[in-house]
Amino acid sequence: MLDIDLDTLSLGDLKKLQARVSTAIKTYEERQRKAALVELEAKAAEMGFSLSELTGQTGRKAKVNPPKYRNPEDGTQTWSGRGRQPAWIKDALARGESLDAFLIVK
Structure with a gap:
């Protein structure tokens, strides 16, 4: 010591x-x-x-939520339906459009 x-x-x-x-x-x-x-x-x-x-551990991987909604004007813009709404969704809802119109799988 x-x-x-x-x-x-x-x-x-x-x-x-x-x-x-x-x-x-x-x-x-x-x-x-x-x-x-x-x-x-x-x-x-x-x-x-x-x-x-x-x-029983196979590694920790972040769970990715698949996109549920897609912007018809720009297909690269998607949203999982969780978290803050993107601007294009907010704008569409403000114009009176339905969220269902943006569903990827209907």
Whole structure:
């Protein structure tokens, strides 16, 4: 164990030491986590499985909502029907048009 006399250090030196210790702890934990993962993957492979099969995780992917409405004047403009209405929808509704007129699948 290191024997550092903390009472002799300035406030700046103490803060630098604190930052270095914090970084060292984080990197140590990350190395331990990676080592554990490698060991678990090897054990799962030895038994004929992948770790993701055993844990039921297939990876995290963001759920994408498919577009439900399309602007007939510009086919590249679509809207899923969730969140804020795009300007072209607001304008059409203000003109009295029905939202159903913009449905992609009717």
